[in-house]
Amino acid sequence: MKKTFIIGVMGGGIAQPVDERNAYHLGSLIALEGWVLLNGGRNSGIMEASAKGAFENGGLTVGILPDDHDNRKSSYVSIPIITGMGSARNCINVLSSYVVVACPGGAGTLSEIALALKYGKKVILLDFNPGTGFDNYRKTGQLVFVKTPEEVIDTIKLLLF
Amino acid sequence: MKKTFIIGVMGGGIAQPVDERNAYHLGSLIALEGWVLLNGGRNSGIMEASAKGAFENGGLTVGILPDDHDNRKSSYVSIPIITGMGSARNCINVLSSYVVVACPGGAGTLSEIALALKYGKKVILLDFNPGTGFDNYRKTGQLVFVKTPEEVIDTIKLLLF
Amino acid sequence: MKKTFIIGVMGGGIAQPVDERNAYHLGSLIALEGWVLLNGGRNSGIMEASAKGAFENGGLTVGILPDDHDNRKSSYVSIPIITGMGSARNCINVLSSYVVVACPGGAGTLSEIALALKYGKKVILLDFNPGTGFDNYRKTGQLVFVKTPEEVIDTIKLLLF
Amino acid sequence: MKKTFIIGVMGGGIAQPVDERNAYHLGSLIALEGWVLLNGGRNSGIMEASAKGAFENGGLTVGILPDDHDNRKSSYVSIPIITGMGSARNCINVLSSYVVVACPGGAGTLSEIALALKYGKKVILLDFNPGTGFDNYRKTGQLVFVKTPEEVIDTIKLLLF
Numbered sequence: 001m002k003k004t005f006i007i008g009v010m011g012g013g014i015a016q017p018v019d020e021r022n023a024y025h026l027g028s029l030i031a032l033e034g035w036v037l038l039n040g041g042r043n044s045g046i047m048e049a050s051a052k053g054a055f056e057n058g059g060l061t062v063g064i065l066p067d068d069h070d071n072r073k074s075s076y077v078s079i080p081i082i083t084g085m086g087s088a089r090n091c092i093n094v095l096s097s098y099v100v101v102a103c104p105g106g107a108g109t110l111s112e113i114a115l116a117l118k119y120g121k122k123v124i125l126l127d128f129n130p131g132t133g134f135d136n137y138r139k140t141g142q143l144v145f146v147k148t149p150e151e152v153i154d155t156i157k158l159l160l161f
Numbered sequence: 162m163k164k165t166f167i168i169g170v171m172g173g174g175i176a177q178p179v180d181e182r183n184a185y186h187l188g189s190l191i192a193l194e195g196w197v198l199l200n201g202g203r204n205s206g207i208m209e210a211s212a213k214g215a216f217e218n219g220g221l222t223v224g225i226l227p228d229d230h231d232n233r234k235s236s237y238v239s240i241p242i243i244t245g246m247g248s249a250r251n252c253i254n255v256l257s258s259y260v261v262v263a264c265p266g267g268a269g270t271l272s273e274i275a276l277a278l279k280y281g282k283k284v285i286l287l288d289f290n291p292g293t294g295f296d297n298y299r300k301t302g303q304l305v306f307v308k309t310p311e312e313v314i315d316t317i318k319l320l321l322f
Numbered sequence: 323m324k325k326t327f328i329i330g331v332m333g334g335g336i337a338q339p340v341d342e343r344n345a346y347h348l349g350s351l352i353a354l355e356g357w358v359l360l361n362g363g364r365n366s367g368i369m370e371a372s373a374k375g376a377f378e379n380g381g382l383t384v385g386i387l388p389d390d391h392d393n394r395k396s397s398y399v400s401i402p403i404i405t406g407m408g409s410a411r412n413c414i415n416v417l418s419s420y421v422v423v424a425c426p427g428g429a430g431t432l433s434e435i436a437l438a439l440k441y442g443k444k445v446i447l448l449d450f451n452p453g454t455g456f457d458n459y460r461k462t463g464q465l466v467f468v469k470t471p472e473e474v475i476d477t478i479k480l481l482l483f
Numbered sequence: 484m485k486k487t488f489i490i491g492v493m494g495g496g497i498a499q500p501v502d503e504r505n506a507y508h509l510g511s512l513i514a515l516e517g518w519v520l521l522n523g524g525r526n527s528g529i530m531e532a533s534a535k536g537a538f539e540n541g542g543l544t545v546g547i548l549p550d551d552h553d554n555r556k557s558s559y560v561s562i563p564i565i566t567g568m569g570s571a572r573n574c575i576n577v578l579s580s581y582v583v584v585a586c587p588g589g590a591g592t593l594s595e596i597a598l599a600l601k602y603g604k605k606v607i608l609l610d611f612n613p614g615t616g617f618d619n620y621r622k623t624g625q626l627v628f629v630k631t632p633e634e635v636i637d638t639i640k641l642l643l644f
Contacts, residue, residue: 004239078165082256084408088571095243111597117590131616247567248437249410272436278429292455400487404578417565
């Protein structure tokens with residue numbers, strides 16, 4: 001059986017247009033590689049944009065929702081997972097992802113970067129600087145910084161093969 | 162966009178051969194309907210059998226694992242969700258399912274039936290009697306009892322259409 | 323240091339007066355033994371009654387709330403734990419309890435009995451019959467049935483000493 | 484009834500001696516104020532030190548354990564809450580705390596700061612700099628920086644009264 005590669009894409013529920021464009025483009029590239037995109041599932045910001053990019057390019061999209069309902073689900077999420085656990089679902093996001101990509105965001109995104117590092121996952125920052133508090137993880141290489149969606153894909157391939 | 166229907170299939174991690182055959186057959190019928198099968202994700206009992214039935218018939222299978230790793234994942238699960246939350250993941254199983262089907266099992270399965278009812282989900286019992294403690298829910302019709310995988314599918318169709 | 327004994331008291335958020343009186347009396351006896359009472363934390367049914375019984379008799383009361391706020395907290399809970407996880411908090415209720423006592427309730431209470439059994443905890447049923455589905459656990463002695471709060475205390479003492 | 488004030492104290496499971504001394508001293512001051520100390524419950528680092536400080540000064544200590552057992556529980560925790568949810572328990576830590584104090588730590592502590600901010604809690608940093616990624620929250624005053632345990636107490640009192 002072919003192994004599924006699940007790539008987590010995190011980032012703000014509210015986001016700048018440039019970051020949403022990057023997230024859309026990243027989603028499309030993930031789909032074109034045949035990987036599964038996983039995110040926080042909601043219909044706004046980086047979640048909506050990355051799911052749309054993957055979905056419109058034939059990709060499978062998994063959304064791990066914080067709510068106990070799907071009223072705020074992105075319509076580009078093909079597999080909604082309804083947790084009813086609020087931000088505790090952030091742990092599921094990172095544990096379920098082979099690699100975590102972090103786009104710009106606020107406290108929620110910072111928590112996902114931190115939880116991913118805590119759980120030993122590689123984290124790729126896409127044009128996002130979470131600040132000096134994470135410098136130690138950049139030194140070890142667990143956390144890497146790139147500027148473009150294409151570089152995210154290249155970095156994931158380095159890890160995969 | 163076509164709506165995904167996620168059908169949860171619960172049941173024991175240890176199961177009788179007859180129940181595993183039923184679970185396999187149910188998984189295959191779910192796949193043939195084009196629905197997604199969701200279960201607890203492990204490589205044993207009803208989980209393994211139902212995932213295998215769906216997977217071998219072209220279906221998409223989602224496994225919500227209790228562990229913080231995938232060492233015990235069924236190889237027939239195409240989308241593993243790693244929760245690291247033990248039996249608290251049972252809530253996610255039922256919340257994420259449009260309908261919950263319960264095959265024979267022990268305390269874990271009883272907890273999933275109870276949680277599904279608590280969250281207002283319909284529960285279909287496949288040749289399994291969880292006992293008189295659930296009689297009130299059978300009276301209201303939230304809990305229904307059937308004997309065969311085919312009847313499970315018929316019952317779901319009644320609810321869907 | 324003296325070990326704390328935490329006794330979980332489960333039961334319906336809506337309850338009959340006779341069951342609330344039993345829960346109040348049980349709470350008071352737990353407090354008089356110097357044990358800590360743990361329950362689901364809300365201001366209704368068995369939760370309110372058991373917390374009140376313990377609190378008014380000098381006991382410490384811990385409430386594990388399903389909500390992400392304390393608006394529905396019982397005022398007799400001295401230590402509110404706010405989980406924001408809905409019924410996934412039922413796992414915490416039973417894992418944190420040395421013994422679980424189940425008073426009459428609905429699907430939520432049935433889920434707590436099942437989860438407690440799954441996690442290997444002893445469960446004492448106080449004038450509550452969860453039905454024939456749990457008979458196997460009564461045969462092994464993991465689940466015991468008693469009629470009065472005093473018998474609950476006697477049973478816990480048997481286990482403790 | 485007197486309201487319980489629960490103060491969360493976060494920080495590394497591995498910590499420098501100077502930070503453990505600060506955590507111990509902070510725990511003792513929290514106890515002397517009559518507040519409840521809540522932390523992650525384990526027998527190491529800031530958790531052990533802060534619980535010890537509170538416990539040895541007559542305070543009540545609540546430990547929210549990530550494990551599904553209490554083998555690694557600090558013996559200075561009077562109320563252990565066993566979640567079995569790994570780092571998802573970090574959400575419970577911050578939701579249950581009136582104010583969150585963060586002592587020096589790694590990714591786990593950074594996740595708790597971020598989750599606390601996400602949930603709208605005030606966060607007091609005790610001689611810990613989580614980096615420039617949190618600057619926006621310092622500007623709004625949701626995140627404050629102090630140098631000594633005494634200043635933590637003064638800051639909490641400002642918020643309480």
